[in-house]
Amino acid sequence: MKFITSFTLTGLLLCNISVMAVQVSQKAFIDNMVAQHGFDKSRLIYLLSKAKVKKSILKIMSRPIGKARPWYKYRRNFITELHIKKGVKFWRKNDRVLKQAQRTYGVPAEIIVAIIGVETIYGKNKGNIRVIDALKTLAFNYPRRADFFRDELKHYLLLTREEGLNPLAQKGSYAGAMGIGQFMPSSFRRYAVDFDNNGKRNIWTDNVDAIGSVANYFREHGWQTGQPVIEATQVRPNAIEYLLALKFEPQYPIWKLKQKGLLYHGNESNNTLGLFxxxxxxxxxxxxxxxxxxxxxxxxxxxxxxxxxxxxLAQEIANRYAQTY
Amino acid sequence: MGSVGCTVAPTPPPVINTQVPSQFPPTTSKGQPQGIALTRAPRERISPRTNPTVRYAPKKRPSPIDSRNYMARGVATWYGVKAHGIKTASGQIYDLYGMTAAHASLPLNTRVRVKNLKTGRSMTVTINDRLYSHTAIIKLSYWAARHLGLTKRPSQKVEVRVVR
Incomplete structure (x- = not known):
């Protein structure tokens, strides 16, 4: 009994301290927004007071990472009959737009379709949490990545001002990702495009803008049209350890990897950069x-x-699309 | 034939002439060249490659017209994880998540419908490799085999039909 009371007491104490810290950082954030981006202070205070701190989000974020799900279990969630079927349907419905995106940005249609499928099952799971709630919660109550989410909150407020949207109305995932392609606010500002030229970048309900934005995101990150994505390879057993210790970046030419024990049989030139x-x-x-x-x-x-x-998923959808035309 | 002989031994012609018998290449009673066509396929290997010096002749080799109506029932096997990344006879790399298969004689890139005769489940795969087997008529990629429910056993009966 004694133990329990003392435990709750310390809990309350900690709570108080963290509440104070939240207020301090929120005040600093508002001051910063006013000074740097010319926001109205009372308006910001009003907006943030209307936003709720969602305990459920903190609960999801603080879930122990533990053992990561192995690939074969991960795969079952995304490469399903539902994803493939709906993907083909989505492709047929937006065929003209996808072709146009492919021409403009050089990103194949199946990759765009697969991204939208994995992210939201073609707009079905866009998330039902107010973006401002999610971002406020994570920016001020989740110290581990507070800086990142405070930056996203800044971008969110800027983008709603630029696009003329109501900051309290937009919905997204529990981490603040928005719309059909699940763009974070900073990505929205940098990469979203108005692909149907109607004057608005609407990635929430407009498939055309969502498709264009995903394609533009890929082009801006350096998608190489017509180049391979990934190929199966064999490897000498004694080289695995070395190859796994390499950085997760495509900065190793094939000849070098081969020297270290990769047994790759593809036709790519030996200078092609790859990662294991x-x-x-x-x-x-x-x-x-x-x-x-x-x-x-x-x-x-x-x-x-x-x-x-x-x-x-892109491969499966492309296969099915070709077979059922 | 002459071109095949050349690729076997690209040494100066006079040396070859002294080594080979007067009748080259040696022929069987039917006039088929020996040593070029193997009558017996070698044992199944994990890494079959196209070898320009040896031409395998399966017993039944459907002509292009035959292959359009090709239908066979027999045992199917499947590639495991060990084969992941090998080069197939078509030059493509085997990926265990691919929808591909190896067959003894059907032309490469033929699409076939494979049906599990026990469950009735079927799916379409593309032939991209050569199969050297006395027991199996087709060797499926891991994911194709799994999709058909064949991976619980090493082999199971299937029906193979060419998709037109």
């Missing part, structure tokens, strides 16, 4: 050689499993 990838399958670990385009997919979400899922 291992993923756990049901029947053992398999190895791939990723190229620049694979790395570009990881810019959308920093995960080798994510990029692989996008690529494989």
């Amino acid at each position: 990838i291992d993923l756990k399958t049901e029947i053992g670990t398999a190895y791939w050689l990723g190229f620049k385009n694979y790395y570009v997919i990881t810019r959308y979400n920093r995960s080798k499993r994510y990029a692989m899922a996008v690529y494989q």
